[in-house]
Amino acid sequence: MSNETSVARRRFLQGATAVAVIGFDPVRRSWITEAQARGGLRRLPRLDGQLVTTPAALAEAADDYGHIIKRTPVAVLRPGSINDVVEMVRYANENRLRIAMRGQGHSTHGQSQVEAGIVIDSRTMNQIHEVKSGYAVVGPGARWREIVAATLPRGQTPPTLPNYLDLTVGGNIAVGGVGGASHRHGAVVDNILELEVVTGTGQLRRCSPTQNATLFNSVLAGLGQFGIVVRARIKLLPAKQLVRLYTIQYPDVASFLDDARIVTIDERFDHVEGQVNADASGRFGAATMFAAKYFDPGAPPNDSALLDNLDFASHTVETIPYGPFLERIDPIIDFLKAAGAWSLPHPWFDTFLPSGTAEQFMGELFSSVTTADTGNANVLIYPLKRSKMRSQFLRVPSGDDLFFLFDVLTFAPPVPAVVNQWVARNTTWHKRAEALGAKRYNIGSANLTQQDWKNYFSPHWTAALLAKQVYDPKNILTPGQGIFPSSFGC
Numbered sequence: 169m170s171n172e173t174s175v176a177r178r179r180f181l182q183g184a185t186a187v188a189v190i191g192f193d194p195v196r197r198s199w200i201t202e203a204q205a206r207g208g209l210r211r212l213p214r215l216d217g218q219l220v221t222t223p224a225a226l227a228e229a230a231d232d233y234g235h236i237i238k239r240t241p242v243a244v245l246r247p248g249s250i251n252d253v254v255e256m257v258r259y260a261n262e263n264r265l266r267i268a269m270r271g272q273g274h275s276t277h278g279q280s281q282v283e284a285g286i287v288i289d290s291r292t293m294n295q296i297h298e299v300k301s302g303y304a305v306v307g308p309g310a311r312w313r314e315i316v317a318a319t320l321p322r323g324q325t326p327p328t329l330p331n332y333l334d335l336t337v338g339g340n341i342a343v344g345g346v347g348g349a350s351h352r353h354g355a356v357v358d359n360i361l362e363l364e365v366v367t368g369t370g371q372l373r374r375c376s377p378t379q380n381a382t383l384f385n386s387v388l389a390g391l392g393q394f395g396i397v398v399r400a401r402i403k404l405l406p407a408k409q410l411v412r413l414y415t416i417q418y419p420d421v422a423s424f425l426d427d428a429r430i431v432t433i434d435e436r437f438d439h440v441e442g443q444v445n446a447d448a449s450g451r452f453g454a455a456t457m458f459a460a461k462y463f464d465p466g467a468p469p470n471d472s473a474l475l476d477n478l479d480f481a482s483h484t485v486e487t488i489p490y491g492p493f494l495e496r497i498d499p500i501i502d503f504l505k506a507a508g509a510w511s512l513p514h515p516w517f518d519t520f521l522p523s524g525t526a527e528q529f530m531g532e533l534f535s536s537v538t539t540a541d542t543g544n545a546n547v548l549i550y551p552l553k554r555s556k557m558r559s560q561f562l563r564v565p566s567g568d569d570l571f572f573l574f575d576v577l578t579f580a581p582p583v584p585a586v587v588n589q590w591v592a593r594n595t596t597w598h599k600r601a602e603a604l605g606a607k608r609y610n611i612g613s614a615n616l617t618q619q620d621w622k623n624y625f626s627p628h629w630t631a632a633l634l635a636k637q638v639y640d641p642k643n644i645l646t647p648g649q650g651i652f653p654s655s656f657g658c
Contacts, residue, residue, distance in 0.1 A: 247288060391561070428442060530574065
């Protein structure tokens with residue numbers, strides 16, 4: 169290694185230039201140069217990547233897709249290796265600094281932000297390390313778009329994919345990851361074969377269902393509380409070449425839910441999701457089902473059999489290649505960005521509703537809001553099965569096997585008073601949904617208390633506490649979720 173490279177790796181990017189920062193002063197709570205060094209200084213570890221404090225980097229890490237919460241870190245780590253993550257987590261422990269990993273920043277309420285702490289930018293860990301028959305090994309910052317680009321030429325695909333392919337693997341592992349194939353294959357976390365994790369104590373551990381299983385089960389949908397994923401082995405299945413897409417129209421949500429129950433129970437489709445539509449007055453009412461069957465050339469699906477005993481108003485059928493099917497919402501995303509809607513606040517509401525009370529809750533909600541009250545929200549429904557969602561910390565409704573993910577993906581005006589009102593409304597909706605047996609899907613925006621988190625993790629709250637005490641006893645990991653009190657671990 170050259171002297172020039174060695175020096176560069178010890179440099180800390182501050183402002184517009186590289187400055188020889190050598191450590192963190194735990195008393196002043198600030199970074200220290202050689203000239204400022206004094207007793208008590210804890211020197212920075214040697215890094216392969218960069219620790220950055222430029223205003224632009226801090227501002228980006230202080231924001232997310234929600235554009236609601238702003239928490240500014242003291243530094244952003246752009247790791248050049250897994251060891252960088254290990255060393256900085258240990259350093260954070262020594263200096264009472266909170267730390268969290270951030271991918272594409274697609275959370276909506278500050279979940280991956282760290283006030284006066286360190287944010288790990290996983291985008292420098294986006295490598296596709298290996299693609300073999302039945303699995304791929306990837307970095308936490310790898311986007312699903314990059315993964316399918318690597319796996320499809322080899323005739324393979326992840327079983328469950330989100331609609332938005334620019335989400336990262338690490339982000340989906342933290343929250344669970346739900347898609348149109350989840351009624352058959354479970355969430356993203358149900359298709360993880362092995363992880364490499366840095367715990368809150370700075371220990372690098374490999375874990376799986378048979379090795380360090382408690383850590384493995386804690387990290388999956390663990391909301392970043394028990395470890396930082398630095399590598400993941402994800403399951404792959406053979407990929408069909410073509411998709412028969414059925415766009416099915418319903419006059420109301422009730423008739424959609426009835427058919428969604430049928431096709432979810434018998435799993436006749438490979439992909440199922442729904443959308444609630446608004447009429448000319450802005451009232452939500454009619455619904456659309458998007459159902460897909462995957463197949464190879466020469467073996468087309470039987471349209472009549474797939475649509476048998478469904479009660480809909482009308483439908484259309486089209487055949488498209490599998491790859492373009494996965495990218496089907498890209499034009500919508502491009503439009504939203506061009507129109508400026510991507511940069512608006514997004515106080516989303518996301519909840520898992522029991523099948524038995526889903527129609528009641530949606531009816532109550534739709535009677536009280538219009539498109540004007542939600543910023544022309546996208547309202548989505550995913551039918552799911554408890555038997556397919558096996559991760560202990562991805563909490564779903566108890567009782568019947570069938571339940572629904574219900575998303576109100578809002579676009580709020582950039583007016584703080586309005587945004588705060590919508591977040592408060594989400595909080596009220598969550599309380600009502602929980603009274604009907606629902607569980608939150610933790611990608612949205614709401615004002616949550618410690619009791620809310622206890623209720624969410626129930627009946628596994630004790631398991632969550634024990635995992636926190638074992639794997640992050642100083643409570644430094646991912647504080648933006650607000651799950652454990654700041655006094656925990658002190």
